[in-house]
Amino acid sequence: MLLEIKKQVIKGLPVEWDIKPDDLVVPPDSKMGDLSLACFGLAKKIGKNPIETAKLLIEELNKKKNSLLEKVEAAGPYVNFFLNPGVVASLVLAEIKKKKNKYGQSNIKKGENILIEYPSNNTHKEVHVGHLRIMCLGNALANIYETLGAKVVRANYINDFGAHVAKCLWGLMELHRGEIPPADKQKWLGQIYAEASTYLKDHPDHAEESKAMLKLLEAKDKYIWKTFLQTRQWSLDGFKKIFAELGVKHKIVFYEKDVKDLGQKEVDELLKKKIAEVGEGGAIIIDLKKYGLDIGLLRKSDGAGLYLTSDLGLAKVKAQKLPQVTSSINLTGAEQKFYFQQLFKILEIGGFKYKMSHIACELVTLPGGEKMASRSGNVILYEMVRDEALRIAEAETQKRHPEWSKIKLQKTAEALAFGALKFSMVKVGSSQKIAFDIKEAVSFEGFTAPYLQYSLARMNSILEKVKTKLKVDYSLLVSVFEKKLILKLAAMAGVLQEAGERQDPSQLAKYLFELCQDFSDFYENCPVMRANTPQLMSSRLELIRSTKQVLESGLTILGVPIIKEM
């Protein structure tokens, strides 16, 4: 909507000036105006200094009547536009009313079919906050692309085979033989993996045993294979629960176990085509030095596969099962960036068709910035964070609503806890490390999901209490607070587009927070129940309905639960 407003504002200016809607930006202070234009570019074009150019532009703008413009002012080399609040209100609010939850959507990515792959986690390993981040980011990004008109296939590639599995099985049999698994088997296995991993590092004399385990696994030894399948299922069942809690819905799931043999065949192909070669010790490598990507290892000297091996098979399967896909995005931890560069290059050389990209989600570190390491027991498990968030949310909710039923309390607490966690993960750009602080992640104040949910609760409360059938008069919404809120509402579509283009859901998180800040200003300064006239009351109610609509759409995109009261 903002784009349409901008177009309206500059309509009638000489075409040769080539002023684009996006040249208009929101000035640093709303006192300066609602939109502004820096005249440096135009000045150069017409050979005048910027200050004169600004004056010239204003003259030109004043030649024609534009109901949208209240006034235009020059501030040095800037032209500041003051919009007519009533006209803006009628444009924006009518649009929201019409489009409802489709408001802000566009079709700039129509025709694209995007495969989004996340979180590509491993069975037999722990799920930690780093995975949480990837899942939240992936969800949000997939949703954002859908609002831009793209078709999105949410996929997961589960690494259920390889040395990590062997290590875990070794730990299970050597360190936990005969134990009865606890209820959360997925978590238990992950912890055994971490324990075994540490143990094997500290006791190199046992290294051969875990290597032997891998051999047996590769050879599908009857007993080991059975144990593998069983434990694998424990992990998968655990993941399923976690995905459900977090709203991760994969349309298709791939398993390394199923594609690794195909990958081996692909390696043979590459070898035949002389793209790959035999390296040190008989390993199969591919020389990527001319691309600045060093050497990729496609097969170990003992013949076993690696990630790269299986990924070649995966690419093949994906192309087969999902022929409609036009581009793909992999979300993983940043430490795999180099790996993906190698993989994409190999696939490109091998003639793979669609554009592939990788989003490197930076690490989630410990509060001091220290890296998490299973080895030192310094891992923040997903389950731990979730339980703590639920505990705090329940306590806080009960404190405020001791009269609520247990079910209502729990439901609200869940919405707050998961909202807070998810939001804390997407509010930071993906290239920025997150120093994870549980207190901050489950905080309910400031730039957090509960603040947004709280705004929603206030809106609902008003809508519940005040009823009127009086006609809405947009021209009454003229206070600075109303105008600011309405202009913020107008920006939704632009925010979604930018979030999509920059692959950065934090843009939306920030926008929603600002929207709620503007709503709070409105809330404090523009009473609804005690509005001066019934017409004003009715119009403000409409503004609240619109804000609620936009906020709910935005929260849904970020995966933050919508609540009625809290």
Add this chain to the structure above:
RNA sequence: GACCCCGUAGUUCAACGGAUAGAACAACCCCGUCCUAAGGGGUGGAUGUGGGUUCAAUUCCUGCCGGGGGCACCA
């Protein structure tokens, strides 16, 4: 050591090359007969460092200093 990411307030994060570098948390002060105080208002507080490009640099280039990742049999 060639490569990638990051250095902004006490802390955690923002800022298409544009106006006075924004928030949040923490600290201190204030707002309760007023639609949910999980809120609002106020005060103090920051661009690692030396060059360069530009009318304009937190942003682009570059030297240095710090932190992290990663670099053939790990995943």
